[in-house]
Amino acid sequence: MKIPSRSDVEALDRSDPLAPMRGRFHLPEGMIYLDGNSLGPMARSVPAAMDTTLREEWATGLISSWNNAGWWDLAITLGDRIGQLLGAQSGQIVVSDSTSVNLYKALHAALALRPDRNVILSEAESFPTDLYMIEGVLQACPGSECRLVDFSEPGLNDALDDQVAVVLLSNVNYRSGALLDMQAITRKAHEAGALVVWDLCHSAGVIPMELDAWDVDFAVGCTYKYLNGGPGSPSFIYAPKRLHDTIKQPLSGWWGHAAPFAFETGYRAASGVRAFLCGSQPILSMAALAAALGAYDGVELADIRTKSQELTGLFIELVAANCPSLGIASPCDGQVRGSQVALAHENGYAIIQAMIARGIVGDFRAPDILRFGFAPLYIRYVDVWDAADQLADILNTHEWREPRFQVRSEVT
């Protein structure tokens, strides 16, 4: 098969229905940003929206803005907007806290719904905070334990016995980019009597899904990756209406109280998904997120998915052809691949630094993974071609061996 030339892929950009969406983002001149799966770029609409929130709502409206500027309901209204990307009807998602904190709420609540069972089942390859938060939940729930499987369909089948209360899995693995079948696994877990908690950090905004129709019990995810909410923007948590009357989330703060401004002595949970709130919300960060989500207006997730598979498939094809020293650590089958590509090389860190020096930004995940995210709203086919071309050059010239590329930073 003929390897696509640069002009071949330029033609793909010309016929790309999502091409105009790139204009919705501020992207530094001369940079190819393949790290939107770690921190999404800023949408152009954000500074003006933040300015309004700062000058009109905070500086002028002051405390009245909780009532008059939509601040009080922002956690819910943002959740509803995100729900449109996840197949969730309104009133089932709130935006608040970090993914780590929301994992705690969801896992603890799920365990409590299965009092005759005591096992949280997850994957050894999970993002570490997911595993750390399981440890925290186990400490708070005496008698509970964690079982880690090496994920594979048979592995999950064997592990799903009648002690499993809850299964926590990432829809897309943060390192390999492997995509799990949420619908099938949710069904399997339910057949075994367990609940599921899905971590959507690497799939929200790039993978079409139907949380309601697939009967998902809980889901959590970041807003600063593909949803472009900005550094540290709050995460979201989904719990379906069918569970609202029975769920108890453990972080019983006043924002989740039925009547926060009654200042009662005892806790009474709010009805609905509001019960998942804990304390005051980061309104400035949420204002940025609200504006950023506008970048999804008028966009079909099916188009995003199609382009995502083409971008990642093109990158894999070019790397396989031109960079024989790199291992492909992501699934080669586009159907089971998220929107990122992981490559393996023992000097991965230095190679990534050499690419960053050339304006191509990916990241490194220890011990040996070079990770590249392809966000279809703003990445062009020609960016993929150029990134693969530069990568091949860095490997062929051994440029990555320069001492300046060996120095490790805190965030990799």
Ligand SMILES: *Cc1c(COP(=O)(O)O)cnc(C)c1O
């Ligand atoms: C990015 C990411 C997180 C981040 O958690 P925070 O608490 O929001 O920092 C959690 N889980 C997964 C799978 C991630 O990729």
